[in-house]
Every structure is written in C-alpha cells, then in structure tokens.
Amino acid sequence: MRALSSIVAIAAAVATVADGFTPNKPSYIDRYPGAKPFDQSFLEGYSILKHLGGQGPYSNRRSYGIGRDPPDGCAVDQVIMLRRHGERYPEPAVAAVFNDVLAKVYASNLTNGGAFGGSLEFLNRWETFMPNEGYWALESYSGPYAGLLEAYGHGVEYRIRYGHLWDQEPGVMVPMFTSSYERIVQTARKFGEGFFGWNYTTSVALNVLSEDETMGANSLTPACVHDDDYEMCKSLPGYMPQFDVAVDRLKTQNPGLDINATDVFNLMKMVAYELNVRGHSDWIDAFSLDEWTAFGYTQNLDFYYCAGPGDKNMAAVGAVYANATLLLLNQGPEKAGKMFWNFAHDTNITPILSALGLFVPSSHLPLDRIPFPNPYEIGDIMPMGGRLVMERLSCNSTAVTPQDTYVRLVLNEAVVPFPDCQEGPGFSCSLANYTRLLEEKLPDYTTTCGIPEESPQYLKFFWEANTTQEWNWDPKVIPYQWSFIL
Ligand SMILES: *[C@@H]1O[C@H](CO)[C@@H](O)[C@H](O)[C@H]1NC(C)=O
Ligand SMILES: *[C@@H]1O[C@H](CO)[C@@H](O)[C@H](O)[C@H]1NC(C)=O
Ligand SMILES: *[C@@H]1O[C@H](CO)[C@@H](O)[C@H](O)[C@H]1NC(C)=O
Ligand SMILES: *[C@@H]1O[C@H](CO)[C@@H](O)[C@H](O)[C@H]1NC(C)=O
Ligand SMILES: *[C@@H]1O[C@H](CO)[C@@H](O)[C@H](O)[C@H]1NC(C)=O
Ligand SMILES: *[C@@H]1O[C@H](CO)[C@@H](O)[C@H](O)[C@H]1NC(C)=O
Ligand SMILES: *[C@@H]1O[C@H](CO)[C@@H](O)[C@H](O)[C@H]1NC(C)=O
Numbered sequence: 431m432r433a434l435s436s437i438v439a440i441a442a443a444v445a446t447v448a449d450g451f452t453p454n455k456p457s458y459i460d461r462y463p464g465a466k467p468f469d470q471s472f473l474e475g476y477s478i479l480k481h482l483g484g485q486g487p488y489s490n491r492r493s494y495g496i497g498r499d500p501p502d503g504c505a506v507d508q509v510i511m512l513r514r515h516g517e518r519y520p521e522p523a524v525a526a527v528f529n530d531v532l533a534k535v536y537a538s539n540l541t542n543g544g545a546f547g548g549s550l551e552f553l554n555r556w557e558t559f560m561p562n563e564g565y566w567a568l569e570s571y572s573g574p575y576a577g578l579l580e581a582y583g584h585g586v587e588y589r590i591r592y593g594h595l596w597d598q599e600p601g602v603m604v605p606m607f608t609s610s611y612e613r614i615v616q617t618a619r620k621f622g623e624g625f626f627g628w629n630y631t632t633s634v635a636l637n638v639l640s641e642d643e644t645m646g647a648n649s650l651t652p653a654c655v656h657d658d659d660y661e662m663c664k665s666l667p668g669y670m671p672q673f674d675v676a677v678d679r680l681k682t683q684n685p686g687l688d689i690n691a692t693d694v695f696n697l698m699k700m701v702a703y704e705l706n707v708r709g710h711s712d713w714i715d716a717f718s719l720d721e722w723t724a725f726g727y728t729q730n731l732d733f734y735y736c737a738g739p740g741d742k743n744m745a746a747v748g749a750v751y752a753n754a755t756l757l758l759l760n761q762g763p764e765k766a767g768k769m770f771w772n773f774a775h776d777t778n779i780t781p782i783l784s785a786l787g788l789f790v791p792s793s794h795l796p797l798d799r800i801p802f803p804n805p806y807e808i809g810d811i812m813p814m815g816g817r818l819v820m821e822r823l824s825c826n827s828t829a830v831t832p833q834d835t836y837v838r839l840v841l842n843e844a845v846v847p848f849p850d851c852q853e854g855p856g857f858s859c860s861l862a863n864y865t866r867l868l869e870e871k872l873p874d875y876t877t878t879c880g881i882p883e884e885s886p887q888y889l890k891f892f893w894e895a896n897t898t899q900e901w902n903w904d905p906k907v908i909p910y911q912w913s914f915i916l
Contacts, residue, residue: 480726482702483702505824520703589627606634606772622634635898648890650773666732698721756864779818819840820837851864
C-alpha cells in the first residue's frame, strides 16, 4: 500500500511539472516523448518526390525558412494564384510508351526460367496501375496523392488562409478562371468546392478560356507562335550515363533481360505516374539514388530549355500574365477584386517565373554534367499541383520599413524573394518598386512571339468576367481520355 501511494505521489508530482508552462516548447514533445525538437536528419533532401520533375505528386517547395504567414503588422488584402492541375494519369502517347517498354521487358527471354530476380523480383507479381485507358490524361482519383483530392484539399487549406478576402455577400458572384483542358477545369472545380464549400453553387462563376492560339494574349495559355529559340528543346537527348549503369545492373541480376537506357528513362518516368495513381511504386528501389538524381536532371533540362529561361522567348510569354497581374495589384482589392483563382498548365507557369526574373541562372544548364547546387530544380518549381501565389500585403511601419503596400511571391507554399527587391517586411518588395522593376524589364509578347494583329494583344478577361455558372459542373458525361472542353 505504501509503495503504491508513493508511486501515485511521484506520478502526481511529475504530472504537475509536466502540466506547467514551458515557454517555446514544441507541442509534439508531449505527443512523442523523447522526440528531438529539431530534426537532425534532413532526409527530405532525398525525397523521391524531388526527383520526378514535373510529373510526380505535389510537394512543397524547399523553403529558405522565411515564414509563410504574413509578416508581423501585415495583412494580405489581395491574392492572385495560378495553379497547375493536380496529379494525373499519363497522356495517351506517354502511356503507350510505358506499355511498349513493359511489353518489351516482359517478353525478355530470361535465362532464370522466366522469373525476374534481383531488384526486379517484384515484377513476378506487379500489375499495371493503368488498366483502363479511358482515364489517360485525366486527374487521378485514387491513392494518397489523388489529383482530385489534392485540389479539393488545397481549396480547403486556402479558405483558412485567405477566407477573410471573401466578402460573403449573397448573390455576388466570384469569378474563377481556368483554361479549357478537362483536367484543369476539373481541378478548378475541386479547388472551388474546397474553398467555397456549399456556397460553390451560389457564389462562383467559373470562366473557361479556350487554349486556342487565336486567343492571342487574352489567355491563360498564351503561345509563342513564332519561337526562334526552340532547337535546343527539340534536341534534348533524355539520356544520362547513369541510365547505362542501371541497364548493366538489371541485366546482371536478370540475364536475358531486354532493356536499354531509353527504357530505363521511360520506366523511371512511369514511377511518377504510379505514385499519382497508386501512391507507392515497387519500381523506385530498382534504381539507385544517383540514377534518380540523373533522371531528375533530365526533367530540369526539359523545362529549362522548353518552357523556361533556356528559351530566350519564354519571358515574353510569361510577361502576359506578369503584366496583367501587375495592373490588378496596382488597382488593388477595392477596384479589381480581392481574390483571383486561376488554373492552367505547368508550361504556362514556368515562363511567368522567367518574366519575373526568378530562377534565371547566369549561364545555361549544361548537358554534359549536373550542376550542384542546381539552379533550376523543377521538382521544387512545378510538380503536379504546383502553384504560384502573389500576395498583396498591406503593412504597418516597422523599425526599418514604412507603412506601405508590398508584394510577395509564394511558390508551392514557400516564400521566394525577388533577387533585386527584398527590403520589405518578410523579404517582400514594395509595390512601387515591384512595379518599376517589371515595367523596366518585361519584354513585349506580341512582337517577340509574332502574334497576328487580329488576335487580342492584351489580357482582358480579368476585367470582363462572366457571371454565368454554366461551366461550374460538367454539363454532360465526361468522355474517354477527354481533353479540350472548348
Ligand atoms: C496596423 O496598426 C493598426 C493600429 O495599431 C492596427 O489596428 C492593425 O491591426 C495593424 N495591422 C496589422 C496587419 O497588424
Ligand atoms: C525470345 O525467344 C523467342 C523464341 O526463340 C524469339 O522469337 C524472341 O525474339 C526472343 N526475344 C528476345 C527479346 O530475344
Ligand atoms: C452560403 O450558403 C448558405 C447555405 O445555403 C447560405 O445560407 C448563405 O447565405 C450562403 N452565403 C453566401 C455568401 O451566399
Ligand atoms: C460567358 O457566358 C456566355 C453565355 O453564357 C458563354 O457562352 C461563354 O462561354 C462564357 N465565357 C466564359 C469565358 O466563361
Ligand atoms: C532502346 O530500345 C528501343 C526499342 O525498344 C529503341 O527505340 C531505342 O532507340 C533504344 N535506345 C537505345 C539507347 O538504344
Ligand atoms: C525600393 O527601391 C529603393 C530604390 O532602389 C530602395 O531604396 C528601397 O529600399 C526599396 N524599397 C523596398 C521596400 O524594396
Ligand atoms: C501591359 O498592359 C498594358 C495594358 O494593361 C499595356 O499598356 C502595356 O503595354 C503592357 N506591357 C507589356 C510589356 O505587355
């Protein structure tokens, strides 16, 4: 009895101490006794999600450590987002390549009685994640990284973050803008349902903009009709020496295996989609970390030379949106509106970053080696679900900055300061300086890209929004491998 009562007394004393207020103690210390308050491993640097280029599940950008919330004394008074569709199935042409490579691998005359071995042992049981061709090109709906789920969750998260910007006036329509590809429209709808909840049915007017190049500059997907700097993009090899190392290893483990470096490249690409659909992939461990680093670099090259600063005309393409949003920011929330939720493709967003002067290396990405650190990591710039957010901040004065309006860019939930302008609170740029910098540097889209006079020369749709709800839902059955709805 005495023993028990003294145990109870000790427990009570411990509980008293534990209940006491401990300043600055992370909350998870209570949930995981013995957990380190600061993780020492930084394993995230090796996350597979960072080596899949723009094809794999969404992940936040690795941050510089700048706070995501508005800086002290600042409030977001206007937000402008452009995001990509969510995780998806491969395009039909890409899915066909995956199926060809798989057929080739399965048809190998393996000396080991036809069974796969080594790191391909799982292939004796593996089944495809693409049994139904109808879904190709569409958002994924299954697994932890389902594109439809991610878009809905994103809307819910942003309601918490930016909900104060919705005035909630019954009968007043909030326009949302999307380009006309089925998976993008679907992403916009899911985001809208997440953000507005039940009120999606009464307060949102989804504006669908054709992706056709005759839209000229009045588009979320402007094209560079006459791009005279596209050669490098077309000639990228999609090859790294590390793929041959993988070929050698897999053939040693599986004598008779029919596989080459191109097949390895395609199988690694397939992993991204298996994650989008299934959430895990046995193929990941068939390749080494170094091979994944090499694969990731092929994807960086692709975006850099095809839709980034490696094509000298891409900044002009991105200038369309950079210029239009500059006007929205200067008109401000009262005149222009408080929230702009826009949806388009990956290759429509990377040119905007170039126009804004972000991730523009001082020399071109090399083809013969991988630069470390890498100035253009597409896994951090534009994974599936990637989003570029412009926040207009209304700030009180601080010890070093005046009361003013500032602008901050948040890419995949990480604050990205402008290289030439970061003197504001939270490393933001004053709206006045941002405006001056962009007016100095934005190239002209219509002359650079040869836009015909009969096509719209400026982006106008933000100021001509529709209030019809006819596109808020699918008007009919969604067809097989559906693409353009307009
Ligand atoms: C700015 O200062 C005013 C006056 O002190 C205060 O009411 C307001 O909440 C401040 N704004 C922010 C965003 O902190
Ligand atoms: C496997 O063997 C069959 C029968 O000998 C042959 O037709 C086929 O071409 C071989 N495949 C490969 C990949 O060598
Ligand atoms: C949102 O929906 C609820 C339920 O229908 C309704 O009571 C409320 O007025 C709506 N809010 C707005 C801003 O339309
Ligand atoms: C605007 O509304 C009209 C009439 O309903 C419709 O035909 C048109 O497609 C809509 N435009 C956009 C951009 O949603
Ligand atoms: C690998 O094989 C495919 C045919 O299965 C072929 O198209 C491709 O060019 C080959 N790649 C290399 C590097 O030989
Ligand atoms: C704006 O630019 C001026 C002149 O370059 C500079 O002195 C000032 O610090 C900048 N302000 C901010 C907030 O970036
Ligand atoms: C930006 O748009 C305005 C009209 O809103 C136009 O006058 C100006 O020339 C545009 N600048 C560029 C670089 O496109």
